[in-house]
Amino acid sequence: MKKTENQRLDMLNLGAGGLLLILLLLANACTSPKEKFIEDNVAFAQMQLDAALNAMKEDSVVRKFPRSVKTDGSIVYVGPYDWTSGFFPGSLWYLYELNGDVRWQQEASRTTEWLDKIQYYTGNHDVGFMINCSYGNALRLTGNAAYQQVLINAAESLSTRFSPVTGVIKSWGGGKTRDGHVWQYPVIIDNMMNLELLFKASELSGNDKYRNIAIQHANTTIENHFREDYSSYHVLDYDTITGEVRGRYTHQGYSHESSWARGQAWGLYGFTLTHRATGDEKYLKQAESIADYIINHPNLPDDRVPLWDYHVKDDAYAPSWVAEMPQQEEPSRDASAAAITCSALFELSQVSDKGDVYYAFAKELLQNLSAHYRSVNNPYFILEHSVGYLAANSEVDVPLNYADYYFLEALLRFKQLNK
DSSP, rough: OOOOOHHHHHHTTTTTHHHHHHHHHHHHHHHHHHHHHHHHHHHHHHHHHHHHHHHHHTTTSSSSSSEOOOOTTTTTEEEEETTTHHHHHHHHHHHHHHHHHHHHHHHHHHHHGGGGGGGOOOSSSSHHHHHHHIIIIIHHOOOHHHHHHHHHHHHHHHHTEEEEETTTEOOOOOOOOOOOOSSSSSSGGGGGGGGGHHHHHHHHHHHHHHHHHHHHHHOOOOOOHOOOTSSSSEEEOOTTTTOOOOEESSSSSSSSTTTTTTHHHHHHHHHHHHHHHHOOOHHHHHHHHHHHHHHTTOOOOSSSBBBBTTTTTTTGGGTTTTGSOOOOOOOOOOOHHHHHHHHHHHHHHTTSHHHHHHHHHHHHHHHHHHSSBOOSOOOOOSSSOEEEGGGGGGGEEOHHHHHHHHHHHHHHHHHHHHH
């Protein structure tokens, strides 16, 4: 139907504001559901992390990072030597990458440089988490040449914990299990995540030492750390003289033979990144096998967010210390394990023959985390309902900064796969 002269005049009389409104409405109508999903989660993340930054100023926090919350809802802060210290600046880098706002780059740079001294830290294996999530993303997004040497120095520090006798990087200085086994040379599945720093350092320095250590650690982990069904032990203890395995245990899981959910996620992510760095198909096969274990586990809840341990409801797996553990009518979920799994599966989906299955699972998991696990009880973190160390009643059903980091990474990967 043709417009009348009056209708045409009415449109002209809208003025600049009215025309802008029409253009915004048209633009919104053209936005896809995926784009809206991404924009909504980025906006929510900005609101939460902006509140965290403001709280840090109000609390007069000096070079400390939000890790979780106390029972009263206030923030738990940690210093640079805490294993989670790199995740908060890393989340700020991902926000900058997601929205391009230079303010987030400035905050990310400022908090990243609080970790400068960690490049020389040899106290545990977590230097990979601490430096790669912060300085690694900083280098990738800014190209600042000064950051290259930080990564190389950190890799050198991490490499001091490698033993050619055991063929793996030592995780902790010592300790023992809840039922009294004293460790000589403990190595945890989490350690696979620190190999990315070593691979990057070899690329930056031209020194294959770091790469070779990473490959040997990955090979020894494949050989010793997994059961036949590709579930993972949490802690392996090696003999420092012979290099043989002294025992296989848990520390944060339900029992020695159960499958700790975040441990499964660390293994999946770690072997996916090792395949990326090497192109070796055996690491791809390992990652696929771990992914299949997670996706097809009979105890996986309908929303795909796992219980904190896959066997916590199975009486056959009850540990000798079960009476000392916090009692729960319904076991807690672990959103952090879900976020790590989600991010890893998006990457794995691009290199695997089973990519469609992995992508669909990751997409569903990301949507469920967004719909049901975003924070409603605190204004500082993106996700709630994670578990740190339930057996010690530590960080049970709380937000955790590493859950936020891997959620944002998964969101970024989802965005990149759907440009």
